[in-house]
Amino acid sequence: xxxxxxxxxxxxxxxxxxxxxxxxxxxxxxxxxxxxxxxxxxxxxxxxxxxxxxxxxxxxxxxxxxxxxxxxxxxxxxxxxxxxxxxxxxxxxxxxxxxxxxxxxxxxxxxxxxxxxxxxxxxxxxxxxxxxxxxxxxxxxxxxxxxxxxxxxxxxxxxxxxxxxxxxxxxxxxxxxxxxxxxxxxxxxxxxxxxxxxxxxxxxxxxxxxxxxxxxxxxxxxxxxxxxxxxxxxxxxxxxxxxxxxxxxxxxxxxxxxxxxxxxxxxxxxxxxxxxxxxxxxxxxxxxxxxxxxxxxxxxxxxxxxxxxxxxxxxxxxxxxxxxxxxxxxxxxxxxxxxxxxxxxxxxxxxxxxxxxxxxxxxxxxxxxxxxxxxxxxxxxxxxxxxxxxxxxxxxxxxxxxxxxxxxxxxxxxxxxxxxxxxxxxxxxxxxxxxxxxxxxxxxxxxxxxxxxxxxxxxxxxxxxxxxxxxxxxxxxxxxxxxxxxxxxxxxxxxxxxxxxxxxxxxxxxxxxxxxxxxxxxxxxxxxxxxxxxxxxxxxxxxxxxxxxxxxxxxxxxxxxxxxxxxxxxxxxxxxxxxxxxxxxxxxxxxxxxxxxxxxxxxxxxxxxxxxxxxxxxxxxxxxxxxxxxxxxxxxxxxxxxxxxxxxxxxxxxxxx
DNA sequence: ATAGGGTTAG
Numbered sequence: 001x002x003x004x005x006x007x008x009x010x011x012x013x014x015x016x017x018x019x020x021x022x023x024x025x026x027x028x029x030x031x032x033x034x035x036x037x038x039x040x041x042x043x044x045x046x047x048x049x050x051x052x053x054x055x056x057x058x059x060x061x062x063x064x065x066x067x068x069x070x071x072x073x074x075x076x077x078x079x080x081x082x083x084x085x086x087x088x089x090x091x092x093x094x095x096x097x098x099x100x101x102x103x104x105x106x107x108x109x110x111x112x113x114x115x116x117x118x119x120x121x122x123x124x125x126x127x128x129x130x131x132x133x134x135x136x137x138x139x140x141x142x143x144x145x146x147x148x149x150x151x152x153x154x155x156x157x158x159x160x161x162x163x164x165x166x167x168x169x170x171x172x173x174x175x176x177x178x179x180x181x182x183x184x185x186x187x188x189x190x191x192x193x194x195x196x197x198x199x200x201x202x203x204x205x206x207x208x209x210x211x212x213x214x215x216x217x218x219x220x221x222x223x224x225x226x227x228x229x230x231x232x233x234x235x236x237x238x239x240x241x242x243x244x245x246x247x248x249x250x251x252x253x254x255x256x257x258x259x260x261x262x263x264x265x266x267x268x269x270x271x272x273x274x275x276x277x278x279x280x281x282x283x284x285x286x287x288x289x290x291x292x293x294x295x296x297x298x299x300x301x302x303x304x305x306x307x308x309x310x311x312x313x314x315x316x317x318x319x320x321x322x323x324x325x326x327x328x329x330x331x332x333x334x335x336x337x338x339x340x341x342x343x344x345x346x347x348x349x350x351x352x353x354x355x356x357x358x359x360x361x362x363x364x365x366x367x368x369x370x371x372x373x374x375x376x377x378x379x380x381x382x383x384x385x386x387x388x389x390x391x392x393x394x395x396x397x398x399x400x401x402x403x404x405x406x407x408x409x410x411x412x413x414x415x416x417x418x419x420x421x422x423x424x425x426x427x428x429x430x431x432x433x434x435x436x437x438x439x440x441x442x443x444x445x446x447x448x449x450x451x452x453x454x455x456x457x458x459x460x461x462x463x464x465x466x467x468x469x470x471x472x473x474x475x476x477x478x479x480x481x482x483x484x485x486x487x488x489x490x491x492x493x494x495x496x497x498x499x500x501x502x503x504x505x506x507x508x509x510x511x512x513x514x515x516x517x518x519x520x521x522x523x524x525x526x527x528x529x530x531x532x533x534x535x536x537x538x539x540x541x542x543x544x545x546x547x548x549x550x551x552x553x554x555x556x557x558x559x560x561x562x563x564x565x566x567x568x569x570x571x572x573x574x575x576x577x578x579x580x581x582x583x584x585x586x587x588x589x590x591x592x593x594x595x596x597x598x599x600x601x602x603x604x605x606x607x608x609x610x611x612x613x614x615x616x617x618x619x620x621x622x623x624x625x626x627x628x629x630x631x632x633x634x635x636x637x638x639x640x641x642x643x644x645x646x647x648x649x650x651x652x653x654x655x656x657x
Numbered sequence: 658a659t660a661g662g663g664t665t666a667g
Contacts, residue, residue: 153658157658160658161658188658189658190658191658192658192659193658194658195658195659196658196659218658218659219659220658220659221658221659222659223658223659223660224658224659225659226659227659227660228659253659254660255659255660256659258659258660258661259659259660261661262661288661289661290660290661291661292661293661293662294661294662295661296661296662297661297662319661320662321661321662322661322662323662324662324663325661325662326662327662327663328662328663354662354663355663356662356663357662357663358663359663359664360662360663360664361663362663362664363663363664363665389663389664390664391663391664392663392664393664394663394664394665395663395664395665396664397664397665398664398665420664421665422664422665423664423665424665425664425665425666426664426665428665429665429666432666433666455665456666457665457666458665458666459666460665460666460667461665461666463666464666464667493666493667496667497666497667525667528667529667
């Protein structure tokens with residue numbers, strides 16, 4: 001084979017065709033057998049770059065073969081051809097590494113008698129882009145030590161963009177020093193790469209500082225810093241810079257708008273999000289798939305699920321990303337079943353299921369979601385080899401823990417090679433949720449010994465754990481160290497946890513004065529915690545107070561009435577109970593019917609109170625009564641004694657017995 | 658040199 005056959009249908013001069021090759025697919029050039037024309041250097045390297053872009057190894061390697069052959073024919077090793085030959089060899093190297101053929105790329109590089117900076121940059125990028133970091137950085141070092149070859153801005157951006165993750169922070173800093181000492185700090189591409197790398201290495205301050213001190217900013221500089229901030233959850237800072245950018249001379253581009261939409265999603269800034277929607281509409285890019293997903297995400301995170309749904313319905317194309325956005329949108333807006341349905345639909349329709357989709361659907365699982373389905377998702381994880389993905393594993397820990405399989409959670413956690421704070425938070429919460437508060441605290445100690453800093457969520461789990469094993473003192477110590485040692489400002493959720501901690505332990509007065517001392521107005525969560533504690537300890541007086549406060553803080557909630565009614569009935573105050581129920585109906589707050597269910601052989605059986613709909617209803621009630629009699633006979637009187645005795649009495653008089 | 662979606666408590 002040689003390259004000439006490719007051009008049978010084309011007319012010379014080829015040079016004029018070169019620009020059209022850039023848009024032509026190489027496959028379109030793949031037809032003839034009759035060799036007519038010979039390719040010059042420029043044509044060869046252009047075609048090679050088309051192959052590189054398309055990953056067309058087949059055509060690329062035959063071009064390589066023809067180059068070798070032409071070298072013999074035309075004696076390209078002659079000195080005056082050297083630069084041209086160099087360009088061709090560099091193109092061959094680049095073509096090979098883009099096709100993943102590092103071995104071939106390296107062989108060409110090694111065989112070259114003369115190389116230039118581009119050859120070195122190409123082989124370095126090749127290794128780095130294919131995950132061979134040691135080799136890539138190794139060749140870069142060799143280049144640094146060379147007296148013949150000089151690195152340039154492209155070498156620097158190549159190694160900088162490989163600095164991805166905290167492990168590379170040291171390298172990144174070293175390169176920053178090199179940039180300055182070699183005088184490349186005025187080079188805009190280098191500055192942009194530095195910003196991006198610092199953000200990828202979680203060194204946000206340095207990234208921001210490079211941005212602040214950079215001489216010249218183009219749209220990429222702005223977008224790099226905005227997206228860096230947004231991807232690391234500094235939504236407000238990112239959005240503010242976007243606003244600042246719009247009042248300056250550099251116009252945002254399509255990628256800037258994507259990041260700006262992400263910031264609105266993170267800030268739940270619906271109004272600002274709508275404004276950006278208007279801008280992208282005006283620019284005519286509102287139907288771009290990425291823009292659509294970003295818009296959907298913004299709307300659903302701002303609570304406007306309807307708008308997200310409308311965009312999805314009207315979209316010409318949807319893919320796994322937009323469906324995942326919708327899935328999370330459903331889940332976070334209270335439509336868990338619909339979220340699961342989207343996942344099922346994706347699997348059935350053969351839509352690509354990636355690690356993001358898996359972790360998203362795992363997040364939908366809650367107490368009562370079918371464990372069987374969870375196991376199916378787990379088997380998909382194994383089948384798709386997502387076992388090393390930290391988000392997926394964290395999702396599995398939570399799924400199993402919420403579905404009641406603590407041991408499975410522990411198994412996933414133990415097997416994880418890489419653990420982050422979320423992994424530890426999840427396993428601590430899993431033990432707390434299953435009542436093993438001591439083990440949860442033990443794991444916290446272990447987490448600290450791994451040099452992982454606890455987060456605000458860690459403390460929620462710890463307080464929860466302490467609360468359930470009655471470790472009031474320990475819990476208060478955590479609450480203290482959270483603020484003093486870790487500089488975490490407590491959120492309302494933390495306050496509610498402390499109230500729960502004190503209240504459950506019977507320290508209702510302490511809980512109440514804790515609430516009085518709060519630096520902000522307590523919300524419904526806090527009052528509900530106090531009311532719940534009053535329920536446990538049967539304190540009607542403070543319970544009434546908490547219930548009244550809760551009814552003010554959450555006027556649409558049935559909870560104050562229901563919990564208060566329960567307190568009354570546990571104390572045998574039937575009249576007060578009836579009055580509370582009547583009051584609830586008068587206020588018009590709907591109490592959601594409690595449903596319990598059980599999954600037996602892939603079928604879910606659900607029950608509401610006094611349900612007689614099940615085909616085996618009689619038999620079920622028979623067993624229930626049997627159990628209750630056992631409880632009564634064994635003197636079980638810890639909880640809701642009156643309910644049980646009442647129920648047995650009623651049942652024994654009822655017609656179906 | 659910039660690129661849409663994912664996990665934690667209640």
